[in-house]
Amino acid sequence: MSQVDHRTVKLGEVLASLIERQGYSRNRQKILDSVGISSSALSQYLREQSKPSFEKLVALARFFDVSLDYLVFGQRAAPSMDSGPVPAMIEHALADARARTSRHAAIVRRITRVLADRVDDVARELSETPNASREGLLQDDELLRLERYARSVDVLSPDLDFDVVTLPDGSTAPGAFLEQVVSNLARSCTYRFLASAEEGSKSGTALRQMLVARAGGDAVAAECDFRVTSLPVLVGICLVEIDITPFSAEEPALYEQLETYISAEGWIGYVIRPNRESNADMVMSKDRRESARQGFDAAWRSAQRRTETPAGSLLRA
Numbered sequence: 001m002s003q004v005d006h007r008t009v010k011l012g013e014v015l016a017s018l019i020e021r022q023g024y025s026r027n028r029q030k031i032l033d034s035v036g037i038s039s040s041a042l043s044q045y046l047r048e049q050s051k052p053s054f055e056k057l058v059a060l061a062r063f064f065d066v067s068l069d070y071l072v073f074g075q076r077a078a079p080s081m082d083s084g085p086v087p088a089m090i091e092h093a094l095a096d097a098r099a100r101t102s103r104h105a106a107i108v109r110r111i112t113r114v115l116a117d118r119v120d121d122v123a124r125e126l127s128e129t130p131n132a133s134r135e136g137l138l139q140d141d142e143l144l145r146l147e148r149y150a151r152s153v154d155v156l157s158p159d160l161d162f163d164v165v166t167l168p169d170g171s172t173a174p175g176a177f178l179e180q181v182v183s184n185l186a187r188s189c190t191y192r193f194l195a196s197a198e199e200g201s202k203s204g205t206a207l208r209q210m211l212v213a214r215a216g217g218d219a220v221a222a223e224c225d226f227r228v229t230s231l232p233v234l235v236g237i238c239l240v241e242i243d244i245t246p247f248s249a250e251e252p253a254l255y256e257q258l259e260t261y262i263s264a265e266g267w268i269g270y271v272i273r274p275n276r277e278s279n280a281d282m283v284m285s286k287d288r289r290e291s292a293r294q295g296f297d298a299a300w301r302s303a304q305r306r307t308e309t310p311a312g313s314l315l316r317a
Contacts, residue, residue: 012045065220067218070218136261136282149251153184160207164206172206186219194296199233227304240269
């Protein structure tokens with residue numbers, strides 16, 4: 001006997017969310033042309049007054065880059081593995097090596113004069129010793145360790161270059177933070193990426209495509225939002241809501257170094273360094289962080305959503 005699927009159908013709700021989040025609320029013509037349906041048919045799907053054929057369901061899922069499970073039931077399907085192009089793999093390996101080398105160097109510097117037998121003693125020594133984090137600076141390895149505990153992340157950047165690297169030939173490859181974003185999406189951490197309309201269009205498109213390839217279209221549709229702003233973006237910022245309980249338990253030294261910068265709700269913010277010659281980003285004070293959150297939210301509300309044609313070229317909604 002065939003097994004009966006008792007899951008609740010959420011096609012109308014999910015379809016409405018995809019249309020809104022991917023920037024087609026004002027103009028649905030590209031959906032109609034790609035799927036081959038009329039405007040009235042799409043409206044009936046949204047109101048769940050009629051059901052699309054299997055072929056139309058597949059076409060809708062393909063257009064929005066999600067699985068049928070997500071489109072019909074709002075549930076993610078397991079993402080498939082993607083080897084990626086050779087240049088991208090090489091760049092990822094280099095980025096990983098740089099992150100590990102940086103972390104090793106930071107640890108060596110910090111434990112040079114520390115000969116304690118227990119981890120707690122080392123953490124206590126580090127928290128009392130002046131270092132980059134106590135002075136309000138964070139290196140990439142520390143940022144990666146911090147982001148592992150993120151619940152939500154807001155990124156404002158001219159070109160998103162720490163998630164996507166532009167190679168000399170103009171192609172793009174994964175940046176140092178991309179794999180951490182992929183890992184966080186798997187545990188339902190949400191991301192809002194806001195980039196400059198002038199500088200961030202290509203990298204934003206590449207970032208979304210890389211995340212879909214690695215985390216799956218369902219995860220990206222559910223947890224990521226991409227917008228571009230016409231406002232001048234002179235420097236990047238990152239606002240992170242962290243899960244304080246596991247962070248403080250599993251990274252006691254780093255937590256103690258950052259505790260004065262973290263709000264009671266778990267928010268911390270930092271200014272992204274404007275060049276690759278620097279080796280650290282600057283943590284915001286609490287009052288600056290709150291001002292930055294208000295500024296980000298205002299810029300986000302006025303920004304344009306990213307939309308993509310089936311061929312993958314970026315448009316503005």
